[in-house]
Amino acid sequence: MRTVFLPSLLNGPTGDPGLWVDLLDEGRSVLLDLGDLGSVAPRKLLRVERAVVTHTHMDHFVGFDRLLRLFLGRERAVTVTGPPGFLRSVEGRIAAYTWNLIETYPVRITAEEIDGDTIRAVEYTGEGGMRPAPLPERRFHGTVHAERLFTIHAAAVDHGIPVLAVALRETEHVSVNRDRLEKLGLAPGPWLRDLKQAVRRAEPAEVEVRAATREGGERAFVRGELAEEILLRGPGQKIAYVTDLGYTPENVETVCSLARDVDLLVCEAAFLHEDEPLARSRMHLTARQAGELARAAGARRLAPFHLSPRYQGREQEVLDEAAAAFGGPVLALTPRSARPSARDR
Numbered sequence: 001m002r003t004v005f006l007p008s009l010l011n012g013p014t015g016d017p018g019l020w021v022d023l024l025d026e027g028r029s030v031l032l033d034l035g036d037l038g039s040v041a042p043r044k045l046l047r048v049e050r051a052v053v054t055h056t057h058m059d060h061f062v063g064f065d066r067l068l069r070l071f072l073g074r075e076r077a078v079t080v081t082g083p084p085g086f087l088r089s090v091e092g093r094i095a096a097y098t099w100n101l102i103e104t105y106p107v108r109i110t111a112e113e114i115d116g117d118t119i120r121a122v123e124y125t126g127e128g129g130m131r132p133a134p135l136p137e138r139r140f141h142g143t144v145h146a147e148r149l150f151t152i153h154a155a156a157v158d159h160g161i162p163v164l165a166v167a168l169r170e171t172e173h174v175s176v177n178r179d180r181l182e183k184l185g186l187a188p189g190p191w192l193r194d195l196k197q198a199v200r201r202a203e204p205a206e207v208e209v210r211a212a213t214r215e216g217g218e219r220a221f222v223r224g225e226l227a228e229e230i231l232l233r234g235p236g237q238k239i240a241y242v243t244d245l246g247y248t249p250e251n252v253e254t255v256c257s258l259a260r261d262v263d264l265l266v267c268e269a270a271f272l273h274e275d276e277p278l279a280r281s282r283m284h285l286t287a288r289q290a291g292e293l294a295r296a297a298g299a300r301r302l303a304p305f306h307l308s309p310r311y312q313g314r315e316q317e318v319l320d321e322a323a324a325a326f327g328g329p330v331l332a333l334t335p336r337s338a339r340p341s342a343r344d345r
């Protein structure tokens with residue numbers, strides 16, 4: 001069953017962390033962490049509508065400049081959210097450049113930081129000379145972003161500094177009942193994507209739509225009636241992205257409540273457990289701890305990532321250790337494994 005989230009890693013398991021999440025049929029994407037973005041084609045990067053930066057250690061934030069550079073000429077706005085102190089970090093990065101002659105550029109970047117129960121935000125525009133213009137403060141109760149299709153949630157974990165753990169939740173899952181499609185003599189095609197999209201977006205039901213028939217023709221339906229007939233609607237999928245945290249009872253509790261019963265937990269497994277003292281001193285998880293965390297949260301699948309480069313060539317050992325502790329399916333997400341969840345739900 002295809003879900004609205006198509007996650008893939010930005011880089012390999014030992015490269016800079018980052019999760020690319022395409023939104024099915026939407027032509028837009030969400031980016032979790034802005035590590036090295038050098039491997040992402042500009043055309044693809046321009047689809048990013050929102051990014052959440054877990055914290056501003058360099059390997060999670062160094063790609064911000066590339067995003068900034070590309071987005072100078074883009075009409076659509078982008079929102080980048082981070083932990084306490086994030087606005088200062090963004091301001092520092094933007095202030096490093098000279099911005100005369102920028103007035104006519106369409107760039108519009110909203111930066112926001114989550115600090116306790118407050119979200120502070122500023123906007124940077126070409127018109128405004130790329131100086132931060134304050135936006136109204138908002139209360140934060142766990143939700144970073146909410147729209148018809150999906151929501152983004154975050155909670156702070158401890159890595160010596162506050163780090164955001166992130167969860168994405170599909171509001172409702174919409175899929176096609178293939179038997180019904182066949183019974184009506186209809187053939188899959190772009191019309192089906194449009195229909196699902198209209199349902200997800202709660203667009204008007206009393207509209208005529210055209211569906212392709214198996215004979216190569218078209219047939220007219222009322223949108224709401226056709227959707228009722230051939231679409232299945234159920235609870236949405238949930239994925240969580242958790243990285244850079246110590247294995248403390250508080251962090252475990254925070255992740256468990258944020259990522260309860262997730263379909264996919266993308267979780268750091270920085271060290272092998274044989275190097276646990278090192279993991280503890282760097283406030284990272286071992287693969288075993290990642291597996292235990294996934295089990296405690298009731299995750300359906302675990303994708304370990306952000307392995308220390310010291311395990312290059314030993315990635316399988318790390319995955320095996322996480323799998324043994326988790327006791328469930330472990331995926332090796334790759335930069336191109338766009339839809340690990342495509343068929344198994």
Ligand SMILES: [Zn+2]
Pocket residue numbers: 055057159244
């Ligand atoms: Zn870090």
